[in-house]
Amino acid sequence: MSEISRYGASGRPPAGRIGIGLELDDIHLKILEVLRENGRISVAALAERVGISRANAYTRFEALRADGAIKGFTAEIDHVRAGLGITALIFVTVRQQMWKQFRAELARMPEVEYCAITTGQHDAMIQVRVADVAEVHAMVTDRLANIPAVKATETVFILDEVLKRPYVLPGDRDRDRPARRAAQETSGEVPLGKMRFVGAAEGRAALQKDG
Amino acid sequence: MSEISRYGASGRPPAGRIGIGLELDDIHLKILEVLRENGRISVAALAERVGISRANAYTRFEALRADGAIKGFTAEIDHVRAGLGITALIFVTVRQQMWKQFRAELARMPEVEYCAITTGQHDAMIQVRVADVAEVHAMVTDRLANIPAVKATETVFILDEVLKRPYVLPGDRDRDRPARRAAQETSGEVPLGKMRFVGAAEGRAALQKDG
DNA sequence: GTTGAAATTAGTACGAA
DNA sequence: TTCGTACTAATTTCAAC
Numbered sequence: 436m437s438e439i440s441r442y443g444a445s446g447r448p449p450a451g452r453i454g455i456g457l458e459l460d461d462i463h464l465k466i467l468e469v470l471r472e473n474g475r476i477s478v479a480a481l482a483e484r485v486g487i488s489r490a491n492a493y494t495r496f497e498a499l500r501a502d503g504a505i506k507g508f509t510a511e512i513d514h515v516r517a518g519l520g521i522t523a524l525i526f527v528t529v530r531q532q533m534w535k536q537f538r539a540e541l542a543r544m545p546e547v548e549y550c551a552i553t554t555g556q557h558d559a560m561i562q563v564r565v566a567d568v569a570e571v572h573a574m575v576t577d578r579l580a581n582i583p584a585v586k587a588t589e590t591v592f593i594l595d596e597v598l599k600r601p602y603v604l605p606g607d608r609d610r611d612r613p614a615r616r617a618a619q620e621t622s623g624e625v626p627l628g629k630m631r632f633v634g635a636a637e638g639r640a641a642l643q644k645d646g
Numbered sequence: 647m648s649e650i651s652r653y654g655a656s657g658r659p660p661a662g663r664i665g666i667g668l669e670l671d672d673i674h675l676k677i678l679e680v681l682r683e684n685g686r687i688s689v690a691a692l693a694e695r696v697g698i699s700r701a702n703a704y705t706r707f708e709a710l711r712a713d714g715a716i717k718g719f720t721a722e723i724d725h726v727r728a729g730l731g732i733t734a735l736i737f738v739t740v741r742q743q744m745w746k747q748f749r750a751e752l753a754r755m756p757e758v759e760y761c762a763i764t765t766g767q768h769d770a771m772i773q774v775r776v777a778d779v780a781e782v783h784a785m786v787t788d789r790l791a792n793i794p795a796v797k798a799t800e801t802v803f804i805l806d807e808v809l810k811r812p813y814v815l816p817g818d819r820d821r822d823r824p825a826r827r828a829a830q831e832t833s834g835e836v837p838l839g840k841m842r843f844v845g846a847a848e849g850r851a852a853l854q855k856d857g
Numbered sequence: 858g859t860t861g862a863a864a865t866t867a868g869t870a871c872g873a874a
Numbered sequence: 875t876t877c878g879t880a881c882t883a884a885t886t887t888c889a890a891c
Contacts, residue, residue, distance in 0.1 A: 459728065464728070467723055467728065470721040471720050471721060472720070473720075474686060474721050475685060477886090478885080478886075479885060487858085487859095488859050489859090489885090490858070490860085494858090502727065503724050504727040504728065505722070506723060506724055507683070507722045508684060508721050509681065509685040509719070509813075510682060510685050510716050510717075510719050512716055512717060512813050513714050513717055514813065514814075516667070516668070516670065517715065517816065518670070518816045519814055522762075538808055543822060545821070546818070546819065548810075548813060549810050550810075551804045551807045552806040553802045553804055554802045554803045556802075560735070564813070564814040589766075592764065592765045593764055594762075596760070597752060597762065597763060600759050601722075602721075602722075603725075603730055603757055603758070603775040604730070605730060605777065607757070608756050608757060610756070611755075611756040689867075699876065701877060701878080701879095702876055702877070704869080705875085705876085
């Protein structure tokens with residue numbers, strides 16, 4: 436089970452350390468930036484690239500891991516080479532009060548790479564990777580449709596993955612668009628009222644992950 | 647620029663090696679499985695966990711990288727800790743014949759973690775990570791709406807990420823649901839799509855495994 | 858927080874099965 | 875191909891500054 440599902444919506448432990456465990460400074464972010472591109476870099480080389488001493492790099496590296504800012508390390512693979520060349524998104528409408536069952540069933544679906552609860556017309560989005568289109572059909576009709584918690588589904592295929600970054604960092608913006616930050620800071624207004632949200636489904640205010 | 651956008655829809659180089667560069671056997675998949683959970687594991691420890699010699703592990707590890715099956719290594723981070731606690735999906739309708747412009751603009755948006763071209767009602771799905779909801783608004787209205795290629799957008803927020811696996815592997819299914827493979831093998835019908843991807847090659851690999 | 862040296866570990870090369 | 879081993883290079887740890 437992933438840390439995400441274990442900790443719920445916030446991605447943080449539910450209690451005990453609600454506050455910020457580790458205040459990330461620019462050097463921490465720089466470390467995360469280097470590790471994003473090369474997760475197997477040695478701490479010694481990391482220290483050099485960040486511009487700090489080895490011991491400092493070890494301390495910060497361990498702190499980031501212990502704090503949970505770094506949850507782990509993994510490889511990035513070519514799905515086609517691995518034999519799973521078909522990617523699909525399945526938007527699911529979940530029957531209220533049956534979220535717990537829905538989550539339990541999800542854990543038994545190894546072809547699911549990502550699942551998020553969303554606002555809007557549907558309640559959840561599932562991303563699956565399979566070998567052929569027939570398996571998508573099997574997933575939706577045989578597996579998902581048989582879950583009582585699933586009220587309806589809508590499937591779309593992914594034709595091309597244009598962009599896939601391991602993760603985004605706050606510093607990325609400043610590097611790509613230095614002018615924007617200054618403009619935003621002087622705007623002074625939070626234009627929430629003009630947002631065009633997609634209307635949340637009825638009863639979504641009571642959404643609980645264990646409901 | 648990512649390999650994905652460089653190579654287009656298939657994720658493979660456009661020419662020269664259309665065929666499968668490296669036939670992945672069970673040991674290759676086992677290596678990918680271990681690296682998925684611990685991308686920083688030493689090759690020596692990897693060899694032990696997979697059950698092969700160190701020399702063999704180095705050979706296969708390097709082959710997987712050279713072949714492109716492994717595209718790289720990265721960290722997994724806690725987005726909230728990194729200061730980007732808001733995740734949103736923006737579904738975009740793109741004006742035909744303007745895909746090139748759309749892709750070019752995407753490259754200039756550092757807060758975009760993922761973008762895929764999809765079938766269905768919309769043409770693309772963008773996932774963004776930002777610090778607050780106001781930034782989502784800024785992204786949609788200031789950035790996306792000003793791109794001529796963008797005809798319309800629809801935004802939903804991600805309330806919870808239930809599941810997030812680095813990647814899915816073909817072997818995951820057999821481990822989670824051993825009954826399915828047997829049922830498929832005795833069904834008598836071969837899904838058409840499957841023949842295109844593995845076909846006779848799978849049989850050869852199976853024979854080699856026993857020898 | 859930094860530097861430098863010792864101990865450990867990783868990576869390479871090569872011969873044999 | 876794969877394995878085992880020896881050799882070389884690098885990293886991590888630990889101590890003193």
